[in-house]
Amino acid sequence: MLSVIHPNSHRGLPAVAHHHLHDNALAQNFPGLEGYKFMSSSYKPGAEDERLPKHMSKSLKSLESVCRLLRSPNDKSKMRSEQNQPDNIPEVVTGGGAFSLEFLLSDQQNGPDTREIFTRLQLRWRNGITSTQYFRAHIPSMKPTLLFEPFENIRINTGICLFSKPALSLDPGKDSLGSDCEKVIIPRIPERNEDLTLYELEIITRLSLAIADTAALIGDACRDHCTPININLDIPDFQYFWTACELLERKVVDVTYVYRWVEAISERRSRLFNIMSSMIHTSLRERQVSNVRICLASGTEAAVELTMKRLHAGPMPILDEFLEELQQGHADAEQWKNFLTHLDPRHQPSTISELGRLMYVFKAVKPALAHGHQQLLNSGPQSHGKNLIIMVDNSTEWRIFDRARTFLKRYTKNSNNGAGETIMLGLFPLEKIFVAGARRSDLYLDDPGSNMWSGTEPSRVGPLDVSDTVYGSIISERLQTLCHREGFKAATRESPREYKLSVMFIHKMLMDLVSQITMRIRAWLKVQV
Structure with a gap:
């Protein structure tokens, strides 16, 4: 089941159409949702698209490779942890369906095929739980020797944004950091208990389930029984704060506005972390996955502290001051220094906007960065454990993954910098709620708001109703309970x-x-x- 929201199609309000996935020899299209199509296990490719089967085969092989890497026990790990095998290992089924996403620019008609394929992965547990995802998977080539011993550090990185651009009256076509924009837009300050947007509900649900499934895939080949899985949630703070600070610099808002904005963003960030971490923990318990730590990703604290200090005393910091502050006197200072030292000169930030985007890359690679002088002194071929970093995120965040992977390839070449051997995987789960249109669907940019019309019932529906239809009542009620716990109304129509x-x-x-x-x-x- 997936849902497509058609903007302004019924009495000025968006209308929601729900679609079941059909087992058919032909590709299934969805009215109004351009660029997307579904191929079932019965799909028979036509002569009009000869390249699609090749892309589907390549995507399936990538997903199968990820599953083999995470699950296949080698002899040593099997002997060492045989007595610690979990009681409920899921059956893994790859393939049997795929989504294709393709948007060609006008000047790319004869260019390379840039479509994305999301391949079906289904996990089945003996306790009756079944979970189905459609993943776009990325796995690097690696040395076979990397699989002889389990990884000593396992990280699953993910991230979400706050509210949505329409909810904050931001321009969907512009960056959330305003320094690259000529047009001045003053975001509205949200109410304290303003309900979660459809974007927030959908991404929390989808990524929580995808992360739990990914953690359940990690077997003895990767993980000693005593090795925890660390899940890092990157929820932006500095990037949002600087939006208001820049408006203050332009003298279009006063300092009171900035303080109110920072307070609203900080509180929302904390409450969304509580909701999402609880969603993940509950899903992990259902899958009988233990020894997992969930934390809010760090790395921007120095920049935030400097910003708040200057709000009191002024003037606002410039780029060089931020870069200097990040590299001294804080828990992440050595890692920031290591990161910026080994960053490709072409990727060094030239504006605060670019620094804000670079912070996402830093948090993605942070587990692999040397974090102290002693670690650098002790560096050597056998001095550091192996790192496994799995990015589970929106496919729209592909650029962060690509830049992180490029950095790690450059960084780990030199054993003298304190880097351990690192493998970085990418798993990008497909959305299940889309916005109709001629461009890629993105709920953060095109959130429909809190009032919609149902295509099947002549009644109004809200974001939680749509989530309920797509993800089921059990998941929806769980999310609603967590929202209530954090003070949100989260009511269904x-x-x-x-x-x-x-x-x-x-x-x-x-x-x-x-x-x-x-x-x-x-x-x-x-x-x-």
């Missing part, structure tokens, strides 16, 4: 059954009223006669 009952009740009342009026009119007419 009237359910279809309740809606039908209320319509019948109103109809009955009207019929009774008509009957009473008719009887009184007849009685009055008799009196007149």
Whole structure:
């Protein structure tokens, strides 16, 4: 099941259409959702698209390679941890369906095929849980010797943004950091308990389930029984703060606005972390995955502290001051110094906007960075353990993954910099809620708001109703409970059954009223006669 939202299609409000996936020899298209199509296990490729089967085969092989890397036990690890085997190992089924996403620019008609393929992965547990994802998988070539011993450090990195651009009255076509934009837009300050947007609900649900499935895939080949899985959630702070600070520099807002903005963003960030980490923990327990740590990714604290300090004393910091502050006097200082030293000169930031984007890359590669002078002194071929970094994120964040992978390739070539051997994998789960249009669907850019019309019932629906239809009532109710715990209303609209009952009740009342009026009119007419 997937949902497509059609903007402004019913009485000025978005309408939601739900689609089941069909087992058909032909590719399944979705009205209004251009560039996307689904191929089932029965799909028969036509002559009009000879390259699609090759892309599907390549995508399937990448996903199978990821599963083999994470699950296949080597002899040593099997002997060492045989007695610690989990009781509920999932059955893994790859293939049997795929989505194709393709948007060609006008000047690329005869260029390389840049489509993305998301291949089906299904996990089945003996306790009855079944989870199905469609992943775009990326795995590097690696030395066979890397698989002889488990990894000593295992990290799953993910991230979400706050609210959505329409919810904050931001321009969907511009960066959230304003220094690269000529047009000045003043974001509205959200209310404290403003409900989660459809973007937030969808991405928290989808990534939480995808992360839990990824953690469940990690077997003895990768993980000693005592090695924890560390899950890092990157929820931006500095990037949002600087939006308001730059407006202050341009003298279009006052310092009170900035403080209110920072407070609203900080509180939202903390509450979303609580919701998402709880969603992940619950999903992990269902999959019987233990020894997992979930934390809020660090790396921007120095920049945030400097920003807040200057809000009191002024003037606002410049780029060089931020770079200097990041490399001294904080827990991540040595790693920032190591990162910037080994960063390709072409990728060094020239604006604060670029620094904000670079922070995402830093957090992605941080587990592989040497973090102290002693570690550098002790560096050598056998002095550092192997690192496994798995990025589970929106496919729209592909650029962060690509830049992180490029950096690690350059960084790990030199054993004298304290780097351990590192493998970085990418798993990008496909969305299940889309916005119709001629461009790539992106709920963060095109969030429809809190009021929509259902395509199957003549009633209004809200974001949680759409999530309920796509992900099921159990997941939706779990998310609603967590939202309530954090002070959000997170209410569903009237359910279809309740809606039908209320319509019948109103109809009955009207019929009774008509009957009473008719009887009184007849009685009055008799009196007149």
